[in-house]
Every structure is written in structure tokens, then in C-alpha cells.
Amino acid sequence: MTDVGAPATLSKSQQAYHWLKGQIANQQLTPGRRLVLGSIAAELGMSVVPVREAIRQLEAEGLVTYERNVGAHVSMVDENRYRASMQALSLIEAAATAMAARELTAGDLRRAREVNERMYAQLVDADPFDPHAFTALNQQFHAILYRRCPNARLVELVEAEWARLGNMRDSIFTFVPDRAGTSVAEHEEILGLIERGAPIDDIEQQLRLHRAGTLQAFLSRTLSEHATEGGTA
Amino acid sequence: MTDVGAPATLSKSQQAYHWLKGQIANQQLTPGRRLVLGSIAAELGMSVVPVREAIRQLEAEGLVTYERNVGAHVSMVDENRYRASMQALSLIEAAATAMAARELTAGDLRRAREVNERMYAQLVDADPFDPHAFTALNQQFHAILYRRCPNARLVELVEAEWARLGNMRDSIFTFVPDRAGTSVAEHEEILGLIERGAPIDDIEQQLRLHRAGTLQAFLSRTLSEHATEGGTA
DNA sequence: GGCCGGCGCATCGTATACGATCGTGGTCAC
DNA sequence: GTGACCACGATCGTATACGATGCGCCGGCC
Incomplete structure (x- = not known):
């Protein structure tokens, strides 16, 4: 739990979304890198549910790819x-x-x-x-x-x-x-x-x-x- | 509506996603119509979580719009x-x-x-x-x-x-x-x-x-x- | 009579819990 | 030695539960 308290402006899903997007843009998360829900959730101090939603959004944008029952990874830019x-x-x-x-x-x-x-x-x-x-x-x-x-x-x-x-x-x-x-x-x-x-x-x-x-x-x-x-x- | 049972091919999120998309395409759900998570979940015989994800995807595609703590509605096509x-x-x-x-x-x-x-x-x-x-x-x-x-x-x-x-x-x-x-x-x-x-x-x-x-x-x-x-x- | 504040309901947001599925390594039979 | 089978761990998928937020109604006060 890092800074809970004031969800004044951004929902956790959106926090996760922006965080992930930033990490990808910064090359902190490089293409091919697996995105494990639990780990990310822990990192951000939230549960997995918001993270899942964030990843779905990113998937829709094509930034990550998803495989059923396997997980997400940063899209490979072949x-x-x-x-x-x-x-x-x-x-x-x-x-x-x-x-x-x-x-x-x-x-x-x-x-x-x-x-x-x-x-x-x-x-x-x-x-x-x-x-x-x-x-x-x-x-x-x-x-x-x-x-x-x-x-x-x-x-x-x-x-x-x-x-x-x-x-x-x-x-x-x-x-x-x-x-x-x-x-x-x-x-x-x-x-x-x-x-x-x-x-x-x-x-x-x-x-x-x-x-x-x-x-x-x-x-x-x-x-x-x-x-x-x-x-x- | 209620054919749970064999998640052989499609996850519930995806079921919900396709169902919603179809409903919108068929005009069953007309622009402006509110999408209440609970109701949809009940209709499809699943819990709200998959429905939320489906709606997020649709939001990313622009088919529905979302407002924090208020809910989703089918996008108005002005x-x-x-x-x-x-x-x-x-x-x-x-x-x-x-x-x-x-x-x-x-x-x-x-x-x-x-x-x-x-x-x-x-x-x-x-x-x-x-x-x-x-x-x-x-x-x-x-x-x-x-x-x-x-x-x-x-x-x-x-x-x-x-x-x-x-x-x-x-x-x-x-x-x-x-x-x-x-x-x-x-x-x-x-x-x-x-x-x-x-x-x-x-x-x-x-x-x-x-x-x-x-x-x-x-x-x-x-x-x-x-x-x-x-x-x- | 009209405006303001508090109460309650509907709905969303997130956490936690548990079953399902996939990948992996070890073991056994051939 | 090789292949298939089985058991285990990791991770995902979904349900349920509970707290938070917004909205509308009702009563009191001016």
C-alpha cells in the first residue's frame, strides 16, 4: 500500500493504465516482456482487478497482446x-x-x-x-x-x-x-x-x-x- | 442468454464483449442507452467483473462512453x-x-x-x-x-x-x-x-x-x- | 412557498477467495 | 534412450463481498 487515500481524480484502473503505458514508452517494459497481473498489482499497491482492466485497454490499443489463460506481454513489434x-x-x-x-x-x-x-x-x-x-x-x-x-x-x-x-x-x-x-x-x-x-x-x-x-x-x-x-x- | 457450461473457446469477458457489440449493432441497444453492469451480468448469467472488462474494451473502441462512478452508456453518435x-x-x-x-x-x-x-x-x-x-x-x-x-x-x-x-x-x-x-x-x-x-x-x-x-x-x-x-x- | 441540508437507494470500484487452466519437471514403461 | 503420463506450481478467470460515490427524495428552515 503506497499512497492510498485520495482517489480524487484517477481510478486505480486508470492509474494502472497510465503507469503501464508510461513504463512501455520508457522502455522500462520492453517488447516481449511478460506482464504478470499479480506482480504489477503488488508493485502498484492494488489488487489484480484494476490491473486486468488496464491491460484490456492496452490490448485494445495494441500495445500488449493477450493469450487466454496464459497472460499478457508487451507487444512484439515485429x-x-x-x-x-x-x-x-x-x-x-x-x-x-x-x-x-x-x-x-x-x-x-x-x-x-x-x-x-x-x-x-x-x-x-x-x-x-x-x-x-x-x-x-x-x-x-x-x-x-x-x-x-x-x-x-x-x-x-x-x-x-x-x-x-x-x-x-x-x-x-x-x-x-x-x-x-x-x-x-x-x-x-x-x-x-x-x-x-x-x-x-x-x-x-x-x-x-x-x-x-x-x-x-x-x-x-x-x-x-x-x-x-x-x-x- | 444463459448458456453457461462450456467455456471451451470463449472467455466470459469475450462473450460479454461480443454480446454487447451485437446488441449495439442490432440496435437492441440504442445510442444513449445506459449500460448497467449488474443488469447485463444477470442477463448473461455471469458476474459483473467480465462485463466490466467487456465494457472497457468497447470504450477503447469508442462504442460506449464511460463516466467514473456513474456508468457506461452507448455512445451517442452526434x-x-x-x-x-x-x-x-x-x-x-x-x-x-x-x-x-x-x-x-x-x-x-x-x-x-x-x-x-x-x-x-x-x-x-x-x-x-x-x-x-x-x-x-x-x-x-x-x-x-x-x-x-x-x-x-x-x-x-x-x-x-x-x-x-x-x-x-x-x-x-x-x-x-x-x-x-x-x-x-x-x-x-x-x-x-x-x-x-x-x-x-x-x-x-x-x-x-x-x-x-x-x-x-x-x-x-x-x-x-x-x-x-x-x-x- | 421556495431554498438548503441530510438520508437512502442504486450503482460503481476494489479486495479477497477459490476453481480452472497452462506450463513444467520428474518418473515410469517401452 | 526416448516417449508418454502424471503431479505440481504458477497464473489466470470469475464469483462474491464490502466500502465508496453519486443521485434523488424528503423534511426543515427561512
């Missing part, structure tokens, strides 16, 4: 699933960003460019290139661009998918640092398109290509499987 | 959310179908055309036009076309979104029967594109237009709000 998710994300995010393009304010664009410049700075200054920080900035950049999408559901889907990829996304630039430079350049190009009021379709297309490029770089580094055509790009 | 979901679906499904186009067998196309012909038959023969049956066929038609999508995640997303729209999709053709004829014609056109080996992008575009048309018809019937541009179509 190459295929990762690629599929990434591709799906690129499609959805491209659409969301395209739809958001006309809604962006000057401030949004300024902030996006600012972030991109920080990415550039990272790229040239940071002596030990920090992929984690770089990826965080990358996410921030894209988030600014799609957030204004008038279709709230799309934004939800984008963010769910992003969560699903989870920590894996951290590792992209770890493996393909060369891609980072290209990304920054492409970001600038995207901003240009938006500012010039380019056709929505062009913006979407550009986004897809951008993502497909990143994915391709990642994949070619790992293994050259039969690549299922990066999107319809 | 106009906005519906439109957003439909638009998202159209985007994702268009992409999935486009990616599946090259994978379709002659048999697939034949079956799709068969379904479309049955839709046409419904349209001209069925004296009291049955929107429910028609919509079921519509779903079947599209399912055949996107199922072969090599990206499993996209298929998952499409089907999740479809579930999310739930019964609501049933009502589309209830309200806009005129749209039905157009749909059948557009279906044929889509099949033609696929058969001719049209560019993937064209197929995707066509799908988006098809969906956008349906959505537009639905929306214009209900109320003419500020329409947020049907996709990037």
Missing part, C-alpha cells in the same frame, strides 16, 4: 507489424495534415519552422547526435501541422497510431541517422507548400512521400524484404 | 462525430482498397460483381426497399475489395472504424434511398478500374469520391452545416 503501422500512420497523418493546411495560422507555421530549425541545430551541433531528442522534435513538428485538422477523429487515429508505434519510433533515427538531414530539408519543403497555398492534394502527396522515405530508409537498413509498395504514393 | 468517422473511414478504406487492387483474384472480382448485382436487384425488385439488407450488401462489396490489402493494420483500422459507426451505417440508405442507385453504378465503375489495371492512385481517388458522395448525400439530407471539405478528394 518488422511487419511495424512497417504496417508506420504505413498506416503515414496515410492518415498525410490526410490529416493536408486537411489542416488551410487552418494553420502564421504562428503555427512559425513554430513549426522553429522546431525544424532546432532539429537542424541538433543535426549539426549536437556532438553525440541524440536520436531520442531528434525524434521528439520530429513528432512535435508534425503534431503542429496536423493538429488543426478539422476532423477530430483523424487526429485521434493519428495519435493512437503514434502511441502504438510507441518507443519504436525512438529508434528510427538511431539506426538511420543519415535520414535525419533529408527529413529536415523535406520539412522545409512541406512548410513551403503550405505557405504558398499549394493544392491540398499536393500537400498530402508530399507528406506521404516524406513518410515513405523515412520508412524506406529504416527498412533498407534492417533487411530488404519484399517491400509492399510504400503507400499509393 | 452528427459531427459521425461525419468525422465516416470521412476517416473513407480515407483509410480508399487507401486499403487501392493497395489491395493488384492482389484481387478473378474470383474476388466475380464475387464483388455478384454482390453488386444483388444490390441492383434489391433496388429494382424489392418492393419495400430494405435499407438494412442493402447496406449489408454494400459492406460486403467493399469488404471483398479491401480484404486483400497487404497491410493488415489498415484492414484492422477499416474494420474498427466500421464497427464504430455501427448500426448508424444501416440508416444511411434509410434516409437517402436515392443514393443507392448511384452507389451501384459507382461500384461497377470501380470494378472496371481495377480490372483494367488502372493506376493505383486513380483507384484510390475514385473510392474517395464514392464515399464522399454517400456521405454528402447523407449530410445534405439532414442539415446543411458548414461542410468540412469531403476529404482531399
Whole structure:
């Protein structure tokens, strides 16, 4: 029993949910790791019931997988699933960003460019290139661009998918640092398109290509499987 | 309701989950309806715990909403959310179908055309036009076309979104029967594109237009709000 | 007559308890 | 030596029990 007392805001199920999600994001719980209800419950000072519920939620999100009478484990991000998710994300995010393009304010664009410049700075200054920080900035950049999408559901889907990829996304630039430079350049190009009021379709297309490029770089580094055509790009 | 006994294949949580999902799809449980744990548990002949888990899952899918210490109710499908979901679906499904186009067998196309012909038959023969049956066929038609999508995640997303729209999709053709004829014609056109080996992008575009048309018809019937541009179509 | 505070019911949230199932290691027969 | 069977421990699945919370009703006070 750690800090019972004031369940003022969050139910234990939700506590467990957020805790687990955090642990997974932080790589404290790595893919494949078994999640034993009893242990987690003990760790969090609660009974197993809330933990079960939390795990069900995470299962629905695809972060953990469950096997009857066996238990849960953090989802393995096998190459295929990762690629599929990434591709799906690129499609959805491209659409969301395209739809958001006309809604962006000057401030949004300024902030996006600012972030991109920080990415550039990272790229040239940071002596030990920090992929984690770089990826965080990358996410921030894209988030600014799609957030204004008038279709709230799309934004939800984008963010769910992003969560699903989870920590894996951290590792992209770890493996393909060369891609980072290209990304920054492409970001600038995207901003240009938006500012010039380019056709929505062009913006979407550009986004897809951008993502497909990143994915391709990642994949070619790992293994050259039969690549299922990066999107319809 | 009460066939306990052989938990051979499905855990009670899953039974509850599927039962609820079915009830919602069948309109037995209409949007806004309160879901009381105890009652459901009694109805299904189980205790509340599995029901809770089932509801959590449904919540994660967006089919029900939950409020702490108050309970769950079937999600209200307000106009906005519906439109957003439909638009998202159209985007994702268009992409999935486009990616599946090259994978379709002659048999697939034949079956799709068969379904479309049955839709046409419904349209001209069925004296009291049955929107429910028609919509079921519509779903079947599209399912055949996107199922072969090599990206499993996209298929998952499409089907999740479809579930999310739930019964609501049933009502589309209830309200806009005129749209039905157009749909059948557009279906044929889509099949033609696929058969001719049209560019993937064209197929995707066509799908988006098809969906956008349906959505537009639905929306214009209900109320003419500020329409947020049907996709990037 | 209308507003405010307390009581009780309905329902949820969580803990605990117990039966069911799976995985594993040891033993026996072949 | 190898394979199958059995017994055991670990863990899950569900039921039941009890405390906590929110909501509506009723009576008192202004």
C-alpha cells in the first residue's frame, strides 16, 4: 500500500493504465516482456482487478497482446507489424495534415519552422547526435501541422497510431541517422507548400512521400524484404 | 442468454464483449442507452467483473462512453462525430482498397460483381426497399475489395472504424434511398478500374469520391452545416 | 412557498477467495 | 534412450463481498 487515500481524480484502473503505458514508452517494459497481473498489482499497491482492466485497454490499443489463460506481454513489434503501422500512420497523418493546411495560422507555421530549425541545430551541433531528442522534435513538428485538422477523429487515429508505434519510433533515427538531414530539408519543403497555398492534394502527396522515405530508409537498413509498395504514393 | 457450461473457446469477458457489440449493432441497444453492469451480468448469467472488462474494451473502441462512478452508456453518435468517422473511414478504406487492387483474384472480382448485382436487384425488385439488407450488401462489396490489402493494420483500422459507426451505417440508405442507385453504378465503375489495371492512385481517388458522395448525400439530407471539405478528394 | 441540508437507494470500484487452466519437471514403461 | 503420463506450481478467470460515490427524495428552515 503506497499512497492510498485520495482517489480524487484517477481510478486505480486508470492509474494502472497510465503507469503501464508510461513504463512501455520508457522502455522500462520492453517488447516481449511478460506482464504478470499479480506482480504489477503488488508493485502498484492494488489488487489484480484494476490491473486486468488496464491491460484490456492496452490490448485494445495494441500495445500488449493477450493469450487466454496464459497472460499478457508487451507487444512484439515485429518488422511487419511495424512497417504496417508506420504505413498506416503515414496515410492518415498525410490526410490529416493536408486537411489542416488551410487552418494553420502564421504562428503555427512559425513554430513549426522553429522546431525544424532546432532539429537542424541538433543535426549539426549536437556532438553525440541524440536520436531520442531528434525524434521528439520530429513528432512535435508534425503534431503542429496536423493538429488543426478539422476532423477530430483523424487526429485521434493519428495519435493512437503514434502511441502504438510507441518507443519504436525512438529508434528510427538511431539506426538511420543519415535520414535525419533529408527529413529536415523535406520539412522545409512541406512548410513551403503550405505557405504558398499549394493544392491540398499536393500537400498530402508530399507528406506521404516524406513518410515513405523515412520508412524506406529504416527498412533498407534492417533487411530488404519484399517491400509492399510504400503507400499509393 | 444463459448458456453457461462450456467455456471451451470463449472467455466470459469475450462473450460479454461480443454480446454487447451485437446488441449495439442490432440496435437492441440504442445510442444513449445506459449500460448497467449488474443488469447485463444477470442477463448473461455471469458476474459483473467480465462485463466490466467487456465494457472497457468497447470504450477503447469508442462504442460506449464511460463516466467514473456513474456508468457506461452507448455512445451517442452526434452528427459531427459521425461525419468525422465516416470521412476517416473513407480515407483509410480508399487507401486499403487501392493497395489491395493488384492482389484481387478473378474470383474476388466475380464475387464483388455478384454482390453488386444483388444490390441492383434489391433496388429494382424489392418492393419495400430494405435499407438494412442493402447496406449489408454494400459492406460486403467493399469488404471483398479491401480484404486483400497487404497491410493488415489498415484492414484492422477499416474494420474498427466500421464497427464504430455501427448500426448508424444501416440508416444511411434509410434516409437517402436515392443514393443507392448511384452507389451501384459507382461500384461497377470501380470494378472496371481495377480490372483494367488502372493506376493505383486513380483507384484510390475514385473510392474517395464514392464515399464522399454517400456521405454528402447523407449530410445534405439532414442539415446543411458548414461542410468540412469531403476529404482531399 | 421556495431554498438548503441530510438520508437512502442504486450503482460503481476494489479486495479477497477459490476453481480452472497452462506450463513444467520428474518418473515410469517401452 | 526416448516417449508418454502424471503431479505440481504458477497464473489466470470469475464469483462474491464490502466500502465508496453519486443521485434523488424528503423534511426543515427561512
